[in-house]
Every structure is written in C-alpha cells, then in structure tokens.
Amino acid sequence: MNLKLIRRIMLINAVVAALLLALAGCASFTPDGGFSSIEQATKERIGKDLKWARGTTNTNSNTGQDAITERVRDLLKNPLSADDAVQIALLNNRGLQASFYDLGISEADLVEAGRLSNPHFSLRRANAGDEYTIEQTLTINLLSWLTIPLKTEMEKRRFEQTQRMVSMEVLRLAAETRKAYILAVSAEENVRYMNKVKTVAESSAELARRMASVGNFNKLSQAREQGFYADAALNHARAAQNQVGARERLIRLLGLSGEDINFKLPERLPDLPNAPDDLPNVEQVALAQRLDVQAMRLGTESLAKNLGLSKATRFINVLEIGPTRILEGPKSNPYKKGFEVSLEIPLFDWGSAKVAKSESLYMQSVNRLAEAAINARSEVRESYLGYRVTYDIAKHYRDEVVPIRKRIADENLLRYNGMLIGVFDLLADARAQITSVNGYIDALRDFWLAKADLDMAMIGKPSMTATNTTSMMASDASAGH
Numbered sequence: 001m002n003l004k005l006i007r008r009i010m011l012i013n014a015v016v017a018a019l020l021l022a023l024a025g026c027a028s029f030t031p032d033g034g035f036s037s038i039e040q041a042t043k044e045r046i047g048k049d050l051k052w053a054r055g056t057t058n059t060n061s062n063t064g065q066d067a068i069t070e071r072v073r074d075l076l077k078n079p080l081s082a083d084d085a086v087q088i089a090l091l092n093n094r095g096l097q098a099s100f101y102d103l104g105i106s107e108a109d110l111v112e113a114g115r116l117s118n119p120h121f122s123l124r125r126a127n128a129g130d131e132y133t134i135e136q137t138l139t140i141n142l143l144s145w146l147t148i149p150l151k152t153e154m155e156k157r158r159f160e161q162t163q164r165m166v167s168m169e170v171l172r173l174a175a176e177t178r179k180a181y182i183l184a185v186s187a188e189e190n191v192r193y194m195n196k197v198k199t200v201a202e203s204s205a206e207l208a209r210r211m212a213s214v215g216n217f218n219k220l221s222q223a224r225e226q227g228f229y230a231d232a233a234l235n236h237a238r239a240a241q242n243q244v245g246a247r248e249r250l251i252r253l254l255g256l257s258g259e260d261i262n263f264k265l266p267e268r269l270p271d272l273p274n275a276p277d278d279l280p281n282v283e284q285v286a287l288a289q290r291l292d293v294q295a296m297r298l299g300t301e302s303l304a305k306n307l308g309l310s311k312a313t314r315f316i317n318v319l320e321i322g323p324t325r326i327l328e329g330p331k332s333n334p335y336k337k338g339f340e341v342s343l344e345i346p347l348f349d350w351g352s353a354k355v356a357k358s359e360s361l362y363m364q365s366v367n368r369l370a371e372a373a374i375n376a377r378s379e380v381r382e383s384y385l386g387y388r389v390t391y392d393i394a395k396h397y398r399d400e401v402v403p404i405r406k407r408i409a410d411e412n413l414l415r416y417n418g419m420l421i422g423v424f425d426l427l428a429d430a431r432a433q434i435t436s437v438n439g440y441i442d443a444l445r446d447f448w449l450a451k452a453d454l455d456m457a458m459i460g461k462p463s464m465t466a467t468n469t470t471s472m473m474a475s476d477a478s479a480g481h
Contacts, residue, residue, distance in 0.1 A: 029111055034103045034163055041167045045459070046174050048087050052100045068092060072260070079264045082181045085254065089177040090170060092255035099169045106162040110155040117144045130330050137324035157302040164295040168460060171291070173253065175456040179449055180250040185265050186445035187239070187246040192267075193438040194236040198229070200430050205229035228431070269444050272398060276391040279384060285458065286380040292460030293376055296369045303362040376460070383450070383457035390447040397440035405436040 035052050042050045053064035068091045075084045090096065117140070124135040208225035211217035251261050279285065287293060325335040412429045415421045 028114075029107060033100075033107055034159060035100065037163050038100075038103075038167050038170060042090065042170050042174075045171060046086070048083075048090050048174065050090055050170065053097060072256075076256075076260060076263045079266045080181070081266070082178055082270070085181040085250065086174045086177050088254045088256075089173055093173060093253060094255050096169065096173050099166055102162050102166060103159075106155075106159045110152065110159045113151040113155040114148060116148070117141050132327060132329065132331055134327040134335075135324065136326075154302070157298065161295060161298060161302070164291055164298070168291050168295070171459045172456070175452050175459070177250070177253045178455075179452045180246070180253050182269065182445055182448045182452065184243075184246040184250045185269050186441055187243040188265055189268055189441050190438060191236070191239045191243045193434055193441065194232070194239040197431055197434050197438075198232040198236045200434065201225075201229040201232035204428070204431075228428075232431075269441070269448060272391070272394050272444060272447065276388055282380050282384050282458075283377045286376055287373060289458065290376050290460035293369075293372050294460075296365070296372050300362070300365040300369050303358070303365045376457075379457045380454075383454040387447075387450040387454045390443065390450040394440065394443040394447045397436070397443045401436050402440050405433045409433045 033052075033054075039050045042048055051064060051068055053068055072088050072092050075088055078084075080088075119138055119140045122135075122137045122139070124133070126133045205225045205228065208217055208222040212219065212222040247265075256263070323337070325337045327333060327335050409429050412421060412425065
C-alpha cells in the first residue's frame with residue numbers, strides 16, 4: 001500500500017469520525033420550546049395556569065391570545081380576588097409573554113450549535129497566455145465539527161439557565177401582582193375611612209362655626225375644629241391620590257386596557273389568620289428551593305466545564321481540512337489532486353489569556369454563589385421576622401386597640417346622653433375611633449405585604465440569576481471562540 005493511499009484513508013477516517021461525533025451532538029427543536037417545565041414549575045409552586053400565546057407569521061389570527069382574553073374576562077366578571085389577580089397577570093401580562101420568547105432564542109442557539117458548519121470553497125485562477133494555474137479547494141473546519149458535542153452541551157446549559165430565569169420572572173410577577181392587589185384594596189378601604197373622618201370633622205367644624213356666630217363658642221376652639229377639618233380634607237385627598245396610583249399599578253401588571261380596567265375590587269382585605277405560619281427550618285427550606293441559588297449553582301458548574309474546554313483548545317482554535325486539485329500549464333493538462341490542511345500555529349498566543357479569563361470567571365462565580373447562599377439565608381430570616389412582627393402588630397390592633405376605642409366610644413355616648421360631656425367631645429372620640437380602625441387596615445395591609453415578601457424570599461431574586469447568567473454567557477463566548 002503506497003503512502004498516497006494511506007494518507008487518503010487517514011483523511012477519510014478523520015472526516016467520518018468528525019461527522020459521527022457531530023451528529024451525536026445534534027439537537028432539534030422541541031414541540032413547546034421548553035415551556036412545559038416553566039408551566040409545571042408554576043403549577044407546583046403557586047398552583048396557577050400559564051399560557052404562551054405563540055403567534056404565527058403567516059396568519060393574522062392568534063387563537064392562543066383569543067383564549068387568554070376570554071379567560072381573563074371571565075375572571076373579571078366578579079369582584080377580583082388576590083388569586084384571580086395573579087392568574088390574570090400570568091396569562092395577560094405582555095412583558096411576561098415577551099420573556100417567554102427568551103426560550104425560543106436560547107433554543108435556536110442550542111439547535112444551531114448542534115448543526116454542522118458549512119464547508120468552505122476557495123478558487124484561485126491565474127494565467128499568462130496559454131499557461132494557467134487553477135487551484136480549487138473544498139475544506140471543512142474539522143475542529144468545529146469535533147467540538148460540536150461540547151458546544152451543544154454548553155448551549156444546553158444556557159438553555160436550562162434561561163428556563164430557570166423565565167421561571168423566576170413568572171414567580172416574581174405573581175408576587176408583585178399580589179402585593180399590588182393588597183395595596184389597591186387597602187387604598188380603597190383607606191379612602192372610605194378617610195372620607196368618614198372628613199365627614200365627622202366637617203360636621204364638627206360647621207357646628208363650631210354656628211355656635212361661634214351666636215357667641216357660644218370661643219375663637220380658639222373654633223379654630224381648632226377648623227384645623228381638624230382641614231387636616232382631614234388633606235388626608236382624604238392624599239388617600240384618593242394613593243388609591244388611583246395603586247389601582248393603576250395593578251392594571252399595568254394585569255395587562256388590562258379598554259373597558260376591562262373597570263373591574264371591581266372587594267371592600268376589604270382578607271381577615272388576619274388565626275395564627276402565623278411556623279417555619280422552624282426556614283433557612284434550609286429556602287436554600288433547597290430558591291431558584292436563584294439553583295441557577296447560580298448550575299452556572300458555576302457550567303463555568304467549570306467551560307474552563308475545561310478553554311484548556312483543551314488553548315493551542316489550536318482552527319483546524320481545516322479538505323480535498324484540493326491544481327492545474328498548471330495548458331488547460332488540456334490533467335489536474336493534480338491532493339488535500340489541504342490549515343491550522344492555527346500557536347506562535348505568539350499560547351492561549352494563556354483565554355484560560356486565565358475562564359479561570360477568573362469561574363472563581364468569580366464560585367464567590368458569587370457563596371455570597372448568594374449567605375444573602376439568601378439573611379433575606380429569609382429578615383422576611384420571616386417581618387412577617388411575624390407585622391402579624392403581632394395587626395393582631396394587637398384587632399384584639400386590643402380597636403375594641404378599646406369602641407368601648408371608649410360607647411361609654412362616651414352614654415355620658416353624652418346623660419349630658420355629662422359635650423357634642424365636640426363625642427365628635428372627637430368618633431374621629432379617634434375611625435382612626436384606630438384605619439390603623440388596623442394599615443397593619444393588616446402590612447401583614448399581607450410581608451407575607452408576599454416572605455413567599456418571594458423563599459423563591460429567590462431574579463437579579464441574582466441575571467448576574468450569574470451574564471457571567472456564564474461571557475465565558476461561553478470565550479470558550480466557543
């Protein structure tokens with residue numbers, strides 16, 4: 001067997017091996033674009049439905065969005081509950097729908113990474129009279145084909161990272177919507193009680209004016225009653241402004257427009273539970289289920305594997321091989337056949353900078369993961385303490401402050417009927433009682449907000465996941481260069 005035949009066999013074997021390895025790493029598009037895992041996580045964690053209204057480019061209709069609109073309007077027919085508000089936001093918020101397309105973008109990168117790179121054809125032609133030099137070469141980037149499994153695995157990790165980030169965005173929107181709902185309901189309730197205070201203060205100021213006009217009330221006492229009314233009117237105006245802002249924020253999160261914004265809210269917040277949730281192992285539970293910590297752990301593992309890829313390709317980044325044929329002399333001469341190999345010679349750059357960058361990115365991710373674990377424990381402890389404290393405050397208002405104010409009001413009414421106190425004392429006490437009830441409303445609002453913050457602290461923070469994803473993408477770009 002001659003040397004020429006041996007070389008051809010070696011070339012064919014190398015190309016076939018590269019092709020087999022490349023095909024083994026190929027990826028294809030999934031039917032749902034990876035959305036089913038997001039849908040399942042949402043169902044498991046908060047018990048809500050999730051839909052991706054994926055439109056088509058060749059039709060004007062969008063049956064997915066039509067079904068979502070119909071479901072949303074069914075939920076809006078009755079006074080909105082907190083759970084219904086969260087469900088509407090998860091179905092109808094266009095920002096969330098836009099984030100679902102991150103899955104499509106990431107999956108497209110995954111599929112592209114698993115496909116063979118196109119061959120490269122080059123032609124060189126020169127002549128002087130009847131003397132020709134024609135060179136035709138068809139080459140493939142053999143190294144690119146050989147590293148397809150590694151690049152596919154890298155994009156697969158990025159796709160999994162994107163899925164976790166989208167899950168975090170879903171759960172974040174759910175928590176933000178629940179908080180906005182609590183603020184909107186409490187703002188409307190606050191307006192009603194501020195209106196009662198204003199009405200009482202207005203009656204007191206009007207009575208003081210009439211009594212002063214006939215000489216039965218001194219100027220100082222009249223000015224004091226007018227001051228109470230002025231403060232009550234100002235507080236009512238501020239409450240009304242806050243009501244509009246809270247409702248509009250809820251509308252934005254729900255993704256509503258047109259007639260749909262005229263939905264009804266209940267008159268009051270849910271009652272305080274009989275007892276707060278007891279979470280003795282809150283730190284351990286949070287670390288086990290926080291999506292941001294999971295995503296950062298996955299990112300760190302990914303960076304460790306990318307570091308290995310960087311070290312493996314530090315000397316050779318390009319290796320192209322393929323058949324070539326050359327004609328020299330008259331066109332009637334036969335072509336000379338052979339092959340061409342092109343590779344990068346590590347003469348000036350030995351890849352040390354690329355490896356150092358990958359090592360730095362990996363160690364940066366290791367430290368950020370450690371920081372995330374520490375912060376997660378602290379955030380959960382802080383949120384749980386806030387949850388318990390706000391519960392105790394709301395319970396104190398409900399069981400102590402409001403009943404005491406009511407007993408005082410009842411006793412003063414008896415004294416007024418017995419002509420032992422005057423009407424202004426009775427009106428002042430009515431204002432104090434209404435204010436105590438409004439204080440309980442604020443305390444109840446703070447409790448439900450703290451509950452929403454605790455639930456989010458148990459899930460994680462999207463900002464941490466985004467930071468880690470940025471680092472991983474930078475390392476992936478460096479490793480795949």
